[in-house]
Amino acid sequence: MKDKSTKALVVYYSRSGVTKKLGSAIADSLVCDEEEIIDLKNRDGAIGYVLSGRDATLRKLADIRHMSYDVDDYDLIIMGTPIWAFNMCPAVRTFLTNNKDKFNGSKGGSKKLAFFCTMGGSGDEKTFDEMESLSGKTPVAVIALKTKEVISDKFSKQVEDFVSKLKKN
Numbered sequence: 001m002k003d004k005s006t007k008a009l010v011v012y013y014s015r016s017g018v019t020k021k022l023g024s025a026i027a028d029s030l031v032c033d034e035e036e037i038i039d040l041k042n043r044d045g046a047i048g049y050v051l052s053g054r055d056a057t058l059r060k061l062a063d064i065r066h067m068s069y070d071v072d073d074y075d076l077i078i079m080g081t082p083i084w085a086f087n088m089c090p091a092v093r094t095f096l097t098n099n100k101d102k103f104n105g106s107k108g109g110s111k112k113l114a115f116f117c118t119m120g121g122s123g124d125e126k127t128f129d130e131m132e133s134l135s136g137k138t139p140v141a142v143i144a145l146k147t148k149e150v151i152s153d154k155f156s157k158q159v160e161d162f163v164s165k166l167k168k169n
Helices: 018-030 045-057 090-103 124-135 147-151 156-168
Strands: 008-012 033-036 076-084 112-119 142-146
Touching: 008 018, 018 033, 018 076, 018 112, 018 142, 018 147, 018 156, 045 076, 045 090, 076 090, 076 124, 090 124, 112 124, 112 147, 112 156, 124 142, 142 147, 142 156
Parallel strands: 008 033, 008 076, 076 112, 112 142
Antiparallel strands: none
16 A cells, blocks of 8 residues: 555455454554455354365355445555365455456455465465455465464454555555
């Protein structure tokens, strides 16, 4: 975000609220719009947890609610996903798949992308590689945090560093 005219949008899916907490912190720091992707499949409870991991492993797409914000209106899109079974969640996979043309300039200039994720242990590198492949864009910055860091509010320095990278691009 080299100049103040750059418009940014933080977009994420969050089953448990952890990824939402990180996404909101990023949006607050950037003073930009944010939108949570809503998966129309019920992913609550223990069964939802197991089925979510299965769907992520199988690289399934999800039915998601229509978004309030249009990617075409932004220069920088910051996308976040929880890591499920070492993969991005189906809702984010759907968002990336549905918007690939927009990321690459279907209505004018090409978008800059950045990625973030929350995870229990690992899977961020694989997920970021796949997000890059699906979007057709190399991210200008990435941030991966463990769930316990976000829950315990021990992530402000990482967000500050991430946002600083975004502002330089």
